Amino acid sequence: MNSISENISKIRQRIDEAIAVSNRSLDTVKLIAVSKTKPDSAIKKALEAHQYHFGENRMQELQSKMLEIKHPKLEWHMIGTLQTNKIKYITNRVNWIHSVDKVKYFNEINKRAAQANRSINVLIQVNISKEDQKGGCKPSDIESILESARNYEHVTVRGLMGMARFTPNPEEVREEFALLRTTLEMHTHLNEGNIQLNELSMGMSNDFFVAIEEGATMVRVGSSIFGSRNYG
Numbered sequence: 001m002n003s004i005s006e007n008i009s010k011i012r013q014r015i016d017e018a019i020a021v022s023n024r025s026l027d028t029v030k031l032i033a034v035s036k037t038k039p040d041s042a043i044k045k046a047l048e049a050h051q052y053h054f055g056e057n058r059m060q061e062l063q064s065k066m067l068e069i070k071h072p073k074l075e076w077h078m079i080g081t082l083q084t085n086k087i088k089y090i091t092n093r094v095n096w097i098h099s100v101d102k103v104k105y106f107n108e109i110n111k112r113a114a115q116a117n118r119s120i121n122v123l124i125q126v127n128i129s130k131e132d133q134k135g136g137c138k139p140s141d142i143e144s145i146l147e148s149a150r151n152y153e154h155v156t157v158r159g160l161m162g163m164a165r166f167t168p169n170p171e172e173v174r175e176e177f178a179l180l181r182t183t184l185e186m187h188t189h190l191n192e193g194n195i196q197l198n199e200l201s202m203g204m205s206n207d208f209f210v211a212i213e214e215g216a217t218m219v220r221v222g223s224s225i226f227g228s229r230n231y232g
């Protein structure tokens with residue numbers, strides 16, 4: 001099995017290839033290393049490879065890791081389901097929250113970020129796969145959510161996040177990624193103040209190449225970096 005450093009290097013090469021195919025500028029895609037269930041030692045190995053963005057999908061695990069792992073360039077991304085009563089435990093350190101799909105979450109994030117005297121980047125999660133088990137609002141709900149979140153002093157709405165259907169053939173979900181891109185484009189006229197829609201978080205280990213071709217600015221990759229086993 002390749003080392004974490006080798007895996008990160010290979011993924012970055014593939015990201016650069018996808019960017020080139022898309023005729024985009026280099027460094028326009030952030031690699032989010034999904035470190036859920038992985039030990040602190042694995043994250044530290046990734047940090048040694050100059051990987052600074054990490055995603056967690058459980059709020060309690062994120063809280064614990066933010067307390068234990070420190071680096072001046074490290075940025076934490078909450079990518080999983082939110083619980084209103086636990087948001088207060090992450091807002092003092094989290095940099096990005098990808099999975100906001102209801103106004104109540106915006107209200108709570110803003111309140112808790114204000115208490116911590118911080119500003120947090122937020123993405124609206126959209127259900128692009130139309131699968132009931134996946135979170136996210138409908139594309140038609142986005143404008144009303146944005147209007148409700150406008151002018152929060154401690155939240156900046158930076159874009160959209162989506163999860164495509166899992167399939168061994170990424171071409172089968174290209175339309176889902178395209179839907180998220182066009183949905184973002186339809187709402188950029190609302191950009192003003194704390195609404196700054198310029199990020200698309202989409203694509204994972206098996207389909208990030210296609211996601212980048214369709215406009216992803218963030219890809220969330222876990223197993224291709226850390227593998228399925230624990231690292232000591």
